[in-house]
Amino acid sequence: MGVISAIGNSVAENHQSLKDAVCGVSKAFDLFPTKYAGLLPFGQVPVSTEDLLQQLQVTAPGVTRTTLLALHALNEALADCGISPEDIKSSETALIGANTVGGMCLTDELYNDANNKTDGSDYLESYDCASVNLYLQKHFKITGVVNTINTACSSSANAIMYGAMLMKNGYAKRAIVGGTDCLAKFTINGFNALHILSTDNCTPFDEGRKGLNLGEGAAFLILEKEEDIKGRKVYAELTGYSNANDAYHPSSLSDEGDGPFLSMQGALNIANLSADKIDFINAHGTGTENNDAVESKAMMRLFDKPPAFASSKGNIGHTLGASGAIEAVYSILSLVHQEVYANLHFKNAIPSTGLTPVLAYKKMPVSHVMSNSFGFGGSCSSLIFSKV
Template sequence: MQKVLVTGMGMISAIGKNLSENHQSLRSGVTGIGKAVHFESQYASKLPFGECGISNDRLKEILGLEDSVGYTRTCLLASKAFEEAIEDAGLTARALSDPETALVSASTVGGMCLTDQLYEDANLKSSGSEYLDAYGCSAHTLKLIERYKIRGFTDTINTACSSSANAIMLGARLIRSGRAGRVIVGGVDSLAKYTVNGFNALKILSESACKPFDENRDGLNLGEGAAYLVLESEGNAAGKKVYAEVAGYGNANDAYHPSAMSDEATGAIRCMREAVAMAGVDPGEIGYVNAHGTGTNNNDDVELFGMKELFGQLPPFSSTKSFTGHTLGAAGAVEAIYSILSIYYSELYPSLNISNPMKAYASPLIKFEEKRPVRYVLSNSFGFGGNCTSLLFRRAS
């Protein structure tokens, strides 16, 4: 089977408008969680968020979309990260339109970031806005297909917080099976009243910056962002810069509860084991785990229990959601890129805000570490409904 290599990456998050800025913030321990400026909600002044520090108008200006119609913030964030990824990989217009080039994207919110406008349109309280075709999860994907004239296989995945991790997994499967030579994978989500109100109803939003794996953790912060990776077969990647290899992946669903994981970590353990087994490595060879680490009581307990079952002695681990907030459908791709940066630059990125690490398990990383070569990094993404995905990245040989 073909190796799956990462030849390009692009992203925008609360800690940077591009890959370089995100990397520098990780190295410097700079969080993006704070007061939202562009998000309009009654909670904007009450709760911290991981908001991208750039307006829609500025995004349109950067992308040359000033005269565009029907571009929601979700579409704009996706376009920004996608454009950086394809430029990083050196993809030409011809390569993008090649039938061997596929696109698999992901989102949970989609165009529902325009919650109020959606309500107006759906209840015939408007004359019909420019966003009538933009509310679905796949709207941003369709915009990318149209703008970049993509003719190969395309798909949009929505499995809640594991959405873009599953997009990466599907892209890797397409290449390994010979169904595509190149797949652009990733996901996007933007802040929305729809999701903020929903998470608030679950009583899991923290009133302060989240502190995953701390004894006194009290919930998560919602964030927004977009991230895309260019995956290529060995043949297509010849002569290119290669960041890492997608060496393994696993997906499982414990079907335990709509918004909680099972205490036995059934899905989490199985997907991690599948990823490790596919890569043909021993769990002890994993040098770092980018944990799902939301900062909620259920997630952090269950994830560490599952990791303990798999590893015995835990490798270094942390949650980069303490930098960006929980970016929902984008989280799997955002954290995949952070995992790959860890491999590529021989660095380990910390969990922020921890003052009292969870006592039942090994302590997470709380300081940035450089010159720490790691060959394998595991990235976990666990979604509502128990949809659990793990991705295993290997240093390119």
């Protein structure tokens, strides 16, 4: 596994920050000029793009921050796994990545190039979402299946699911799966126009929640079949995955939460687990009025009594296309260390649900963790990771 987020540049740093209930979301923002700098809190990765370029020894022109974050996380995952360069290049190794922003973080360059105001910047080939994985494909000389998925905020959960399906269906022996997204003037203004950005730190599942905070980051995981592990370290088993559509509204969830309900239920079916076997849910929990109410309701529909749950959006913000992968890493950390992490900034339960998330770091037995990701277009996905 590899991860980079507002609370750390590695799995170890993220783990420590989760245990310490570190909030990486703040109004200190210096990534690019925007009128919202200092006014809205963001989960900025505290490494400048220049430093990322240097650390990762990227000298080629046209590489975006979105790609650099992905490369950073993928380098860590590959080193952690101990997979050989030959295996990475094997036609049986798939690379499935997700993102929603691509090179749109380069607002000024894109504006000029798209409106024919220049002779062309270095980034002409870097704006679309595919550019991230095309870079990684070339960098690591990957010859297996390569794909980019965009289902908005559930993108990287679907990337993980697609990787697992490739292995199950014999199209890959191993799958490198994950997602990335970086903060962009584009998404800041987009979510702001929808009036769902909180001017304070987000408070997932709290009665007084005022919206989400945007964050950035990347995570990659390496999936291998049980029979191919050959003594390598194993963190967890991906036992369940499912995707369903809420079919209600382009940018909000239905009151009944059919999409979230169906994706959670579908993942349980694939895992062949009854709902009571889930010990912990890493909730989507963005901190918006709509998401948290609907997700709570869907959990209450599916579970007699919802298990312990928490959202890590208070720690890192909503990292959009990266969130499914980052939160998969966090879910797996819960399994490996038999512990759960605090849902930050929560005060009072939503009266209609009465649900209280995990409020402080604690050790507890965790055998199965469910991780939820919901996005625009009604895209709902749930994953289940199990202890090995």
